[in-house]
Amino acid sequence: MLKATRSHSTEIAGLLTARARWTVPEIAFWLVAFATIFVLPDRHLILTEIVIWALFALSLDLILGFAGIISLGHAAFFGFGAYAAGLLAKHGLIVEPVLALIVAGLASAVLGFFTSFLVLRGTDLTRLMVTLGVALLLRELANRFSDLTGGADGMQGIEIGPVLGRFDFDLYGHTAYVYSLIVLFVLFVIARRIVRSPFGLSLLAIKDNSLRAAAVGIPVNRRLVAIYTIAAGYAGVAGALLTQTTAFASLEGLAFERSADVLLVLIIGGAGYLYGGLIGAVIFRFAHDWMADITPQYWQFWIGLILVLIVLVGRERITGWTRPIRRLADRLGNWRPARPRALGASSREGGER
Amino acid sequence: MTPVLETRALEKHFGGVVAASQVSLRLEKGARHALIGPNGAGKTTIINLLTGVLRPTSGEILLDGKDISHVQPYERVRLGMVRTFQINQLFGELTPLESLGLAVSERLGTGGDWWRRFGTRSSVIDEIGDLLERFSLVDVMREETAILPYGKQRLLEIALAFACRPRLLLLDEPAAGVPDLERQEILATIAALPDDVTVLLIEHDMDIVFSFADRISVLVNGEMLVEGPPAEVARDPRVRAVYLGETFDA
Numbered sequence: 001m002l003k004a005t006r007s008h009s010t011e012i013a014g015l016l017t018a019r020a021r022w023t024v025p026e027i028a029f030w031l032v033a034f035a036t037i038f039v040l041p042d043r044h045l046i047l048t049e050i051v052i053w054a055l056f057a058l059s060l061d062l063i064l065g066f067a068g069i070i071s072l073g074h075a076a077f078f079g080f081g082a083y084a085a086g087l088l089a090k091h092g093l094i095v096e097p098v099l100a101l102i103v104a105g106l107a108s109a110v111l112g113f114f115t116s117f118l119v120l121r122g123t124d125l126t127r128l129m130v131t132l133g134v135a136l137l138l139r140e141l142a143n144r145f146s147d148l149t150g151g152a153d154g155m156q157g158i159e160i161g162p163v164l165g166r167f168d169f170d171l172y173g174h175t176a177y178v179y180s181l182i183v184l185f186v187l188f189v190i191a192r193r194i195v196r197s198p199f200g201l202s203l204l205a206i207k208d209n210s211l212r213a214a215a216v217g218i219p220v221n222r223r224l225v226a227i228y229t230i231a232a233g234y235a236g237v238a239g240a241l242l243t244q245t246t247a248f249a250s251l252e253g254l255a256f257e258r259s260a261d262v263l264l265v266l267i268i269g270g271a272g273y274l275y276g277g278l279i280g281a282v283i284f285r286f287a288h289d290w291m292a293d294i295t296p297q298y299w300q301f302w303i304g305l306i307l308v309l310i311v312l313v314g315r316e317r318i319t320g321w322t323r324p325i326r327r328l329a330d331r332l333g334n335w336r337p338a339r340p341r342a343l344g345a346s347s348r349e350g351g352e353r
Numbered sequence: 354m355t356p357v358l359e360t361r362a363l364e365k366h367f368g369g370v371v372a373a374s375q376v377s378l379r380l381e382k383g384a385r386h387a388l389i390g391p392n393g394a395g396k397t398t399i400i401n402l403l404t405g406v407l408r409p410t411s412g413e414i415l416l417d418g419k420d421i422s423h424v425q426p427y428e429r430v431r432l433g434m435v436r437t438f439q440i441n442q443l444f445g446e447l448t449p450l451e452s453l454g455l456a457v458s459e460r461l462g463t464g465g466d467w468w469r470r471f472g473t474r475s476s477v478i479d480e481i482g483d484l485l486e487r488f489s490l491v492d493v494m495r496e497e498t499a500i501l502p503y504g505k506q507r508l509l510e511i512a513l514a515f516a517c518r519p520r521l522l523l524l525d526e527p528a529a530g531v532p533d534l535e536r537q538e539i540l541a542t543i544a545a546l547p548d549d550v551t552v553l554l555i556e557h558d559m560d561i562v563f564s565f566a567d568r569i570s571v572l573v574n575g576e577m578l579v580e581g582p583p584a585e586v587a588r589d590p591r592v593r594a595v596y597l598g599e600t601f602d603a
C-alpha cells in the first residue's frame with residue numbers, strides 16, 4: 001500500500017513538468033514579436049525602446065514576482081550596466097557589442113550580489129527604502145564622478161562597433177531592434193528555464209512562506225542572494241542595450257523615475273508569470289503616446305488613474321489583477337495544469353478513500 | 354550513550370519577560386517524549402529555540418552531542434531535526450505535489466538545481482508518490498494548497514515534515530483542530546514511525562499524550578516543573594495542581 005504505483009509516478013511527473021512546457025499562446029506571442037521585424041519596419045526605434053523596457057521589467061519580475069522582493073531602486077543595476085557598456089565602448093576596451101553586453105551584465109550582477117545582503121532581512125518597507133537608497137547613492141556617485149560618466153551632460157562620444165563584427169547599427173534602428181529582440185528572447189528563455197527549475201520553485205515557496213521554506217531545509221538567504229544577483233545582471237544587460245542602441249548613457253538610467261516606471265510597467269502587465277513585464281512594456285509605451293496625444297500635459301494623470309484601478313482590482317496582491325485572464329489562457333492553451341476550483345468541495349468526501 | 358537532543362540551561366528573555374528559564378531536556382534515541390504545560394507556559398518558545406527560529410539568550414542546544422545553538426534553521430533540518438507547526442505553515446500557492454517535491458529535492462541535495470526542469474528526477478517523483486498515498490493526499494495533489502479543506506492541509510503539514518526524513522521530529526500539536534477521521538490517520542502515521550526516529554510531542558490533549566509518550570516533561574511559566582514516566586507525572590501533586598480538574602488515567 002505504501003508503494004506508489006507506476007501510473008502514479010508517470011502522472012506526477014507529467015503534472016510537475018506541465019509548467020515547463022511551451023504552450024500555444026506563448027509560441028504565438030514570440031511569433032508575433034519576431035514578425036514585427038518585417039511587418040513594422042518603420043517602428044523599429046520605438047519597438048527597441050519597448051524591448052529594453054520589457055527586459056528591464058522581466059528582471060524586476062524575477063525578484064518581485066518570483067521571490068517577493070519589492071524594489072524601488074532597480075534602476076541602480078540598469079544605470080550601472082548602461083555606464084559599464086558606455087565606458088567599455090568609449091575607451092575601446094571591448095568593441096564588439098555582444099561581448100560588451102555580457103561584461104556589462106556581469107558587472108551589474110556583481111553589484112547586485114553585494115547589495116543583495118541589504119535586502120535579505122526586514123519587511124517590504126525596509127526593502128523599499130534600502131533599494132531606493134542604494135539607487136540614490138549610485139546616482140549621486142555618477143553625478144560626482146563626472147570625469148568618468150559625463151555627469152549631468154551624459155556620456156558623450158560613445159561609438160558602438162558592429163554586432164559580431166558584421167552588423168552595423170543603422171539610422172533607422174533596424175539592426176538595433178533585431179539585436180535587442182534576440183537578446184530579450186535568449187534571456188527570456190533562460191529566465192523561463194530558471195523559474196521552472198527546483199531552484200525557481202523554491203523561490204515561490206520562499207515568497208509564499210519563508211518560515212516554512214526554512215523548515216523544509218531551503219537555504220532562504222542563499223536563494224534570495226542568487227536570484228537578486230541574476231536579476232541585477234538582467235537589469236544591467238537592459239541598461240547596456242540602451243547605451244548600445246542610442247550611443248549615449250546618462251544619469252537618467254539611474255534615476256528614481258526609472259525605478260518607479262519599471263515597477264509600473266510590471267504591475268500593468270502583472271508579476272509572477274514572466275510575460276507581465278513584456279506585455280506591460282507594450283501597453284506602457286503605447287498608452288504613453290496615446291494619452292499624450294489626447295492631453296499632452298496630463299498624460300501622467302491617466303497613468304496614475306490606471307495604476308490606482310489596477311491595484312484596487314488586484315486587491316490583496318499587486319500581482320493579482322491578471323489572474324482571471326491567465327486562468328482563461330490556461331483553459332485555451334494548457335499554460336498550467338488545470339486546477340478546477342470546484343474540486344475543493346468534492347475532495348472533502350474523497351478523504352476517506 | 355549520547356542523547357539525540359539535549360538542552361543545557363536554555364534561557365530566552367523577551368525584554369523583561371522570561372519565556373524559558375533554565376530548561377534542560379534530554380531525549381534518548383527513539384524516545385517518545387511529550388512536553389506539556391498550560392497555555393503560555395513557553396512550549397512553542399522551546400520549539401522555536403530548538404529549531405533555530407529564535408536565538409537563545411543563553412544556554413546550549415546539542416544535537417547528537419554537537420552544539421547547534423548557532424546553526425541556521427535550514428541546516429538543522431538537514432541535520433535531521435524537523436518540526437511541524439501548531440498553526441499550518443504551508444505554501445498556499447503551490448500544490449501538495451509541488452510542496453512535497455520541494456521538500457524531497459532539498460533533502461536529496463537537488464533543490465538548488467537551476468537548470469534542470471522540476472519533476473524530471475525519478476527518485477524525487479517516486480518519493481512524492483509514496484508520501485501522497487501515505488497521507489491520503491492523492492485526490493487533491495494537483496490543487497492549490499490554499500483551497501484545500503482544513504483536514505487535508507493538516508495532513509500536508511505533517512507530510513511535509515515526513516518528506517524531510519527526520520531523525521528527530523518535533524510535533525507541535527499535530528492533531529489540533531483536525532476532524533476525528535483525519536485525526537486517527539495522523540495519529541496512526543505518527544505511531545507507525547520507525548523506532549529509531551526520536552519524537553518530541555507538544556500536546557494539549559491528554560489522551561494523546563498518555564497513549565503516545567514514554568516520558569513526559571511538564572513546563573510551567575517557562576520552567577521545567579516535573580519530568581518522568583507518564584504514571585509518575587500523573588501522580589505528581591504539583592502537576593495535578595496545575596491541571597486542576599483534569600483527570601489522568603495513565
